[in-house]
Amino acid sequence: MVKAEGIRKSFGSKIVLRGIDLQVNEGETLAIFGPNGAGKTTLIRMITAVSPPTTGNIWVLGYDLKAHARMVKAMLGVVPQADNLDPDLTVLQNLMTFARYFEIPRQEARQRSMEVLRLFQLDDRCKGKIDELSGGMKRRLLIARGLINQPRILILDEPTIGLDPQAKYLVWDKLRELKSQGVTQLLPTQNMEEASTLCDRVAIMHQGKVLALDTPKKLIAQYVGDDIWEIEINSGEWDKLRGKLENNRLESEKVGGKLHVFHVSDRELLRRLVDIPESLSRRHATLEDVFFKITGRTLAE
Numbered sequence: 242m243v244k245a246e247g248i249r250k251s252f253g254s255k256i257v258l259r260g261i262d263l264q265v266n267e268g269e270t271l272a273i274f275g276p277n278g279a280g281k282t283t284l285i286r287m288i289t290a291v292s293p294p295t296t297g298n299i300w301v302l303g304y305d306l307k308a309h310a311r312m313v314k315a316m317l318g319v320v321p322q323a324d325n326l327d328p329d330l331t332v333l334q335n336l337m338t339f340a341r342y343f344e345i346p347r348q349e350a351r352q353r354s355m356e357v358l359r360l361f362q363l364d365d366r367c368k369g370k371i372d373e374l375s376g377g378m379k380r381r382l383l384i385a386r387g388l389i390n391q392p393r394i395l396i397l398d399e400p401t402i403g404l405d406p407q408a409k410y411l412v413w414d415k416l417r418e419l420k421s422q423g424v425t426q427l428l429p430t431q432n433m434e435e436a437s438t439l440c441d442r443v444a445i446m447h448q449g450k451v452l453a454l455d456t457p458k459k460l461i462a463q464y465v466g467d468d469i470w471e472i473e474i475n476s477g478e479w480d481k482l483r484g485k486l487e488n489n490r491l492e493s494e495k496v497g498g499k500l501h502v503f504h505v506s507d508r509e510l511l512r513r514l515v516d517i518p519e520s521l522s523r524r525h526a527t528l529e530d531v532f533f534k535i536t537g538r539t540l541a542e
């Protein structure tokens with residue numbers, strides 16, 4: 242459905258994308274998980290023909306973007322990260338104007354607009370101004386707008402950022418429903434739960450590269466193991482303990498005031514190495530652990 246090959250992007254001397262290869266298969270939901278500044282939005286802007294790559298090729302539904310940008314744009318549903326709603330128009334007018342880009346006849350545009358507004362529980366706001374909406378309502382409206390052309394491919398940049406739990410679950414339900422109808426989805430997100438519950442595969446992106454790409458289950462098994470052991474000890478003793486762990490070929494990372502140990506196959510060995518048994522606890526590994534393991538703890542920028 243989407244294929245990107247050798248995508249590089251620079252802004253002046255700043256290199257933002259360093260050779261991205263990515264394929265999104267029919268009906269699949271693919272998450273792009275990565276820290277602030279990793280290049281997720283930049284990549285999405287290339288795939289949605291908003292801005293061209295410096296080098297590399299992109300095909301959507303087999304069409305080369307370089308030659309068919311207009312046509313591809315008409316086939317995609319796009320929800321940008323930044324709000325670009327028109328504040329001079331009402332909620333309904335925003336959708337109607339957007340529908341015009343796709344040459345949807347007026348009558349049908351109105352019907353579809355009301356439908357997507359109902360889907361995201363915004364129909365009672367249809368005559369309201371954009372400025373009267375809360376941040377979360379604007380976010381829901383942006384998602385609703387992305388569905389107006391009934392796309393087969395939906396690209397949502399951080400869809401649930403800033404949403405309260407109810408609104409977040411509402412959006413997740415709708416995205417699942419679209420998936421069951423066969424809509425392919427590409428979803429850059431910071432939300433680990435979103436990536437692991439909605440997505441078939443997850444690409445971990447860091448500093449303009451995709452460093453890993455697989456199902457959440459396989460990523461967890463490969464990079465950190467099914468369980469994480471957490472050690473909560475005085476930070477003064479970390480380095481000494483890390484040294485001991487390393488000597489016994491146990492990988493660890495300092496995260497959020499704790500020491501995380503991965504791929505522990507010999508629990509007794511770990512118990513012996515940690516002097517205070519009460520400081521040791523075990524939990525299931527998540528994509529967030531994979532994220533830390535691959536991208537490191539420090540902020541990228």
Ligand SMILES: Nc1ncnc2c1ncn2[C@@H]1O[C@H](COP(=O)(O)OP(=O)(O)OP(=O)(O)O)[C@@H](O)[C@H]1O
Nearest residue numbers: 252255257275276277278279280281282283284322
């Ligand atoms: N027009 C531009 N000119 C110069 N630099 C840019 C431009 N657009 C993006 N960048 C830089 O590219 C890098 C990647 O930005 P991008 O928005 O793609 O990251 P992101 O992964 O989407 O991050 P976030 O999680 O914060 O949304 C950043 O360092 C950003 O400053």
Ligand SMILES: [Mg+2]
Nearest residue numbers: 281282283322
């Ligand atoms: Mg972004």
